[in-house]
Amino acid sequence: MKGEGQRAASWGVVIGAALAAMGPMPAQAQALAPAQERPVLPRWEAGAFGLVVSQQAYPGANQQVQRSLLLPYLIYRGEVLRADRGGAGLRAFKADAFELDLGASAALGSSAKRIEARQGMPDLGTLVEVGPRLRWTLARHPDGSSWRLDLPLRSVHDLTDGLQRRGTTFEPELRWQGPMGSGFFVNTGLSAVVADRQLAQTFYGVEASQATVSRPAYSARAGLLTWRVAGTLAWRMGTNWNAFTYARVDSVSGAANEASPLVRQTMGVSAGLGLSYAWQRSSQPAVD
Template identity: 50%
Template sequence: MKHLVLVAGLVSAGVALAEEGARPRVDLPLWELGAVAGAVSQQAYPGSEQQARRALALPYLIYRGKVLRADADGAGLRAVRTERFELDVSFAGSLSSGSETLRAREGMPRLNTLVEAGPVARWFVNGRDAGDRITFELPLRGVFEARNPSRHRGMSFEPRLSWQYRPRAGGNWGYGLSVGALFGDSRLGSAFYGVAASEARPDRPAYDARAGLIAWRVGASASTRVTPDLRLYVFGRLESLAGAANRDSALVRQTTGASYGIGLSYTLTRSAARASD
């Protein structure tokens, strides 16, 4: 069960993005309940030569309250909201390798599923309701193990600039592009790249991880409405460790990698009440 929270978050974000792109924002239901099925393939960690893969089906809930939100723009308590700025809570994470042993980390503690949560400052450069919306985000998140949330694995900072095309009434396809960078403190760097003296091998020398750049990220997504209730979406992300703080760790097996996924969502029911904004 420990990986379900992360995958549900990734998939429901895609569902919310698709749904909000299908109608003018002023005419969205207060809440929507549905089901989603998806498959995700993600690098086990930035720099790994192996992938972590999941396929599953889950229910999802979208709620568009004035303060409490769970939609494409985030989930949690929205503390500040204007036409061009928002202070919210954001989530992210990375999958564990499941039952598969990572060759680079053989004999080392297993890298578990990580969940990230924290505040995000979000600027809508050309306005919140622009059809071609440009958004600049500054999320600062604490990183925890999904199996044991009391185990703090560090802090992450991920500034990101994104472009989102949201079709108006009658349109089916929505698109998104983003570019950003992931930074981490020494604890997060150690979780991915640190090698203790007791774990060292001839091909894996001991390594003290540092704080700094973890990876550059470029992402893309697309969604289309198959029926009024059924949606298809795909997403992908490329990562590069060019200039990364821990590029010299023996746990870095390649400097570029990709994550990608595909999903279907079906809205089972939605409220007659409309969202207030």
């Protein structure tokens, strides 16, 4: 496997932070605002965003990886096809409190040459995650804030190795989001990432042929991969410009593979800053 960058779930947070900064108002706030004050979101919009990030290489790693990126983005708010701050995928069902979709996300990997704990081992390749996600809106408040429970189940595949399957993840997440006034918007989440044995072995297993004096052989177990607390603060600076920052803490305390020799510290912090610009928007309105 080849590739450089971050663990799959880590990269998802970066892209999610960028998308969260885009768009004039969260959907919950639109639904609760008076009709004459509701902004009309475009069906699609395109632009670019820049990021400066420092991330833990993988949960349990004692090294950071820094990146500066400039990437295009596309938001599409159709009835079935959706690519917005909530992710990309196909919406199968939507009711007042529940929504079911088929989502996908992509992620860069980690180069073993840059991570001391994994030197002499395969790189963590570029991963693609695909699967169903149930969203349950627990509460909506008059100020536009809301509580939501997300239940995504994803099959993980390695893009740099012919889409070989690497395992399955389940990440129940409790989210709170809402406007803070003066163009600011906050999105926070608390989640537990659970993985099957195959994916756990990809990140934490050590084959006998890879063992060293300081890195004994280890067979990974299915179960809790990491606890995660994340937050994003977005600021709408004008019609087209948005700034955003995010931070996330991962903890492998009590995780199924906390005893792996590849786990070098219990807790790690990732953070980033970004700026986005909306270049073009559709004249057609979005489909809620």
